[in-house]
Each structure stands twice: as structure tokens, then as C-alpha cells.
Amino acid sequence: MKSTHVRSADAQERWILYDASEHNLGRMATQIAMHLMGKDRPTYTPDQLTGAHVVVINAAQAKLTGKKNDTKEYQHYTKYAGGLKRVNISDVRVQRPEDIVSLAVRRMLPKTRLGHDMLRRLTVYPGTEHPHTAQNPQKITTAKASK
DSSP states (O other): OOOOOOOGGGSOOOEEEEEGGGSBHHHHHHHHHHHHHTTTSTTOOTTSOOOOEEEEEOGGGOBOOTTHHHHOEEEEEOSSTTOEEEEEHHHHHHHOTHHHHHHHHHTTSOSSHHHHHHHHTEEEOSSSOOSOGGGOOEEEOSOOOOO
């Protein structure tokens, strides 16, 4: 049995398009993370940047299940005493709708330099317009069920 090692320069450039209004946020984020890491390809190499470029449109209409529209909060700490800040997802949807998708994906990627480079390949737009039509992104219509 012969194993191969694919380098970043040898990997094919792939572009993938997701419409967030058609997918549930969590399931879509897991699929996007798999595409960014390159785990959906047989040429997956854990220490190389072999994943795809992912474009997400309609981030403002990302679907959430259950009561998450009312109860989900994002929190961060300002490093001052009593500096815990909480923001409801409905406020984030109004002010920075692209953060809903990018935060969900960022938390599923490796916490390394390579993970940071993978996140750079993710572009999120709140509306339907995007400037990446020249790359001919492949549109993903439904999340693929894996068994």
C-alpha cells in the first residue's frame, strides 16, 4: 500500500457556494468546516492547506431551530473586572449578520495557524450579491447526510 502526501501548491483550487437561507446554521457550519479543512476529499492532508474556498450568501437569513432565535447569546470577556458582555443573536443579525456564520465555522476549525489560514478562505455576505462569479463556485443545495 502506498500513501501520498499532497502539498498546498499541488491542491486544486475549488470554490463552493452556500445559501444560508436554505440550510440550518449548525449543519451548514459543519459542512463548511469540512470543505475548508479538505476532509471531503481523498487527498486530505492534515498539515497542508488543501481545502476549498467557501462563499456564503444570505447570512442574515440563516435558519435556527427551536427557540434559539430568542435565547441564543454570544458572550465575550473584555478582560476588565465585571467585563462579561452578552449579545443576543437577534442584535447580531441586525448589526453584523455575517458574524453568525463565521463564528459558527470558526469554532469548528483547528485552533492553529493553519486553522486561521482556513478561515481566511471563508467569505460571508449578508445579501445575495457576491463578487465571486468569475470563480464559478459550485452551489451546494442540500447538506449531504453522512452515515
